[in-house]
Structures are given as structure tokens and as C-alpha cells.
Amino acid sequence: MIPAAFDYARPASLDEALTLLARGAGSAKVLAGGQSLLPLMRLRLASPAKLIDIGRIAELRAIRDLGGGATGIGALATYRDVLDSKLATHNHPILAGAIPGIGDVQVRNRGTLGGAIAHADPASDMPAILLALDASIVIRSGSGERVVGIDGFFQGAFATDLAEDEILTEIRLPATPAGAGMAYCSIEQPASGYSMVGVAAVVGRSDGSISSARVAITGVADVAYRATAVEKALIGSDAGSAAIDAAAAHATDGQEVSSDFNANAEYRAAMAVVHTSRAIEAAFAAAG
Template identity: 50%
Template sequence: MIAASFDYSAPETLADALRVLSDDPEAKILAGGQSLIPIMKLRLSIPSQVVDLGGIIDLHAIAEEEGIIRIGSMTTHEQVEHSELLSEKCPLLVAAASGIGDVQVRNRGTIGGSVAHADPAADYPAALQALDAKVKVVSSAGEKIIPIDEFIVDALTTALEPDEIITEIHVPTESTGIGTAYETIVQPASGYAIVGVAARIGLSEGNISFARVGITGVGSKAYRALAVEKALEGQPAKDDTYGIASRVAAEGVEALEDLHASSEYRAHLATVFTCRAIAAAAGRAQ
């Protein structure tokens, strides 16, 4: 399988990359290539030009500043998986990263690329939603910080404009009393989540004081399970609470159907894995 012909550039600065994008609206950004190259081989994407961000060193750092961890968009899943800073201060993202694809894919694939691709079964979006993450995008006109909920619009559709590049993902440093978990059931051949649930739970005096639940793989895009969060907040931290709250995990969502799982089964899995993720996260919050 060979992609259609395209022109290629590998700029060494962000400014140069942005210039190429503003000159050519049909140009496509290449990050790790683990989604773009396959879809180009299938000719689902036929860009005039590919702008490889691999040479821009500024996009690789992971750094903490004033309670926010900034992750460069070209940070690979492998780097997230093995980051000491993230293991200590944002273990939810580490858990999501370590389940993506396989070793070789994690060595190449990037967080910015995953978020920009917005695959409905990708692992990162659910975790980023539970983390209230933000996406920093830059164009020649300036920069914007976009909450992840607004950034991911639909399946394979984001708020990213053709002349913009994702430069950072911002996640909060986890405060004490908050526990997180990512629970997923994957399609064994591809490693994609059939259902993946990220939970971030805060406890105070035995009650749930804070709840964030992000779910991937079920609907056309990853979503915050607001009904579950609402059913948890203020309630005692015990299994009954989690079970009752999880029942509404797929409420109002048209669950996807494919050869791996029917719509009904996916919605059921959403309930089961939401319950597991909440229980695990609450266990770690104590």
C-alpha cells in the first residue's frame, strides 16, 4: 500500500512550520505518523504536502509549572508511559498511555497527534477529559488554549484550524485526596479500546467530593459522563454508590456498533467499566 504522491518538508522551527501551513491549506501535519500514515496508505487522506514536526525540538518537553504539567505535543506515548514526573503527579495519563497500541506504536505515536486525530476509540481523550486538560494551539495569528471538551468536536473532527499546530497539552498536578484510574477492554488485534473509562475521584470524610469520568470507545467521540459525575458527588464512597451511578454511563449516547461489540453490549460495557474505574479511583483517593 503506497500513499498518493505528496510534497514533504521537515521544518526545524515552529515558525517555519506555521508558514508552510498558511501558504498551503491542503498541507497536513505529520507527528508520529501512527494514524496519518495508515490513512494516507488507504488514500482516505491525500494531502498535497506533509509537514513533519519531528525536527522541532521545542515540542518534546514535559515540565511542571504552578500546578500545571505542560506536555509537548510531540511527546511520544512511550515518553509519557515512562515519565517519572507524570507517574508521580498525573498517573492517570500514564495509565492511558501505557495501553495504547503496542510497544512499537507507543515508540512513535505522540500525544498531540492522538488528540488531533480524535479517533473515537483512542485512549487519551477519555483520560484528558477526566483531567480537565487543555490544548494549546498556535497559528501565525497567535495562540489559543482550548478545553479538551471543546477541542474534540466529533469522530475524527476537532476544533483545530488548518493553519494551527498543537504545541502543548496541559494537565493539572494531582492534589492529595484525589485518586484516578483507567479501566479498559480492548480489541486484541488493534489494541484500540472497545470501551475505556477514566475516573478521577476526590474524597472528603468518606464522601465523594469531586468526580470526573471520561469515556472513550462508546460514542462517536469521547465524552464526560456528566450524569455519572452528578450521581456520585456528595454521596458516600461505597460500592452501592458506584453501581447506581454507573448505570447512566451511556445515557443519552448513541453507542457505536461494529463487529467487535453491538450497541447494546457497548453500553453495557460502559456501565461495567465505569463502575470498576470509579471503585479503583476511589480506592486510591483514600
């Protein structure tokens, strides 16, 4: 289908984009790589009156060294940019493991990390990965900048903490805790690559027991979530498979598990447990 008519602007700077967005008063939408927004417009599930194409604002594409193992990833960095960044993949190896499984070459070349998390598709991979990495999100509007923790950022299916006049500018990843390893395990919808279940784990070990754990799950509920009951059960336990399996059994605690034509709730819940075990084991295997 052909999208409804819309106005188009391509600002040269972030300030110009923010001014245009404020003037758009809810009827304008930011366009980054277009991999989610344009299909929605073609299906007429979205019909913004104006598109503000931020795709060529170079300052939003940088991947920066924040020192001490922390990394800043500009909102417009594409999946390909991140894969090509030795800094990002060295500091946070889960990115190198997970990104090749996202979409196809076009999606990875055009799709941006900022767009992926602003869109907040419940089956998207990056929300779980960024939750496990304890990311911070930098957000700008005409009235200034704010930095929010990832834990409160995703608020529901396709809903985030972003207001209509705000632009996500950077994703900040803190240094990995000493001795921690990380991994992402997913079961994908074969055609799109979206996760029916995706589990990201960052776990640390000290003196033979688990000293830190962040485990996050996507594709299973309306919104990606931290599996806090899994984390609680893991911390202090030995790294044996019985302890990991016992913790993973809590993968969907407190969640309303989704059911759709790809997978019913029972199957998703079972796969969430299996992939939580696998992600934790793989994270351990990768730990220093």
C-alpha cells in the same frame, strides 16, 4: 498500498512550520509520529498534497513542570516519553496505568500525544483520559496562541476544534484535586488495542463522601465524552459499591451508542456501565 505522491517539508522551527501550513491552504497536513496519518495515506483514505513533518522540532517535545503538581506535555512527546517522565506519571498516575495498554512498542515509541488527540479517533484512549484530567490544549497559528479547555475540543469522530492552519503545541494538565485518585479501565479490541469501551475516572473523597468527580468515556459513541450524569450522581454520595453502581448505570445517558463488527450497541452499553463502576472503584482505591 502505496500513498499518492506528495511534497514533503521538514521545518526546523514551529514558526517555519506554521508558515508552511498557512501556505498549504488546506492541502497540507502536519505529520508527527505518522502512526495514524501514514496508514490512512497508504489506504488512500487521505491524500494530502504536502506533508509538513514537525517530528524534529525539539521545542514541541518537552515535558515541563508547571508547578504545584501541574504538568505541560509537549504535543510531540511520545507515549514512551510520557511513561519515562517521573514528573508526568507522579503528578498524574493514570498515565502510567493506561499508556502501557495503548498499541504496541512501535506505536508507543513513535505515536505522540498531540497526534493522538488531533486525530480524535472515537476509539482512542487519550481523549477520555485528558477529559477526566481536565486538560487544557495550547494551539498556535500564524495569528497567535490560544488555550482551550478539553471539554469543547473533541467535536465528533475525527473532528476537533483545530483549524487547518493551526498546530497543537502543548497539553496542560492541572494539579490533581487534594485527596483524589484516578484510574482507567478499558476493554480492548484484541488486535489493535483500541478501546471498545474505555473509562477514565478522577474522583476525590472528603469525610467519607465523594467530593469531586470527572468521569470520561471513549469508544462508546462518535466522540469521547464526559459522563456528567454519572458525576452528578456520585458527588455527595458515600463511596460504597451500591452508590458507585447506581451512578455508573448512567454511563451512556444522552449518547447514541455505536455498533460495529467489534461490538454491538447493547454489549457496548453494558460494558460501559461495568467499566465505569470499575474505574471509579479503582480511582477510590488509589485515592490518598
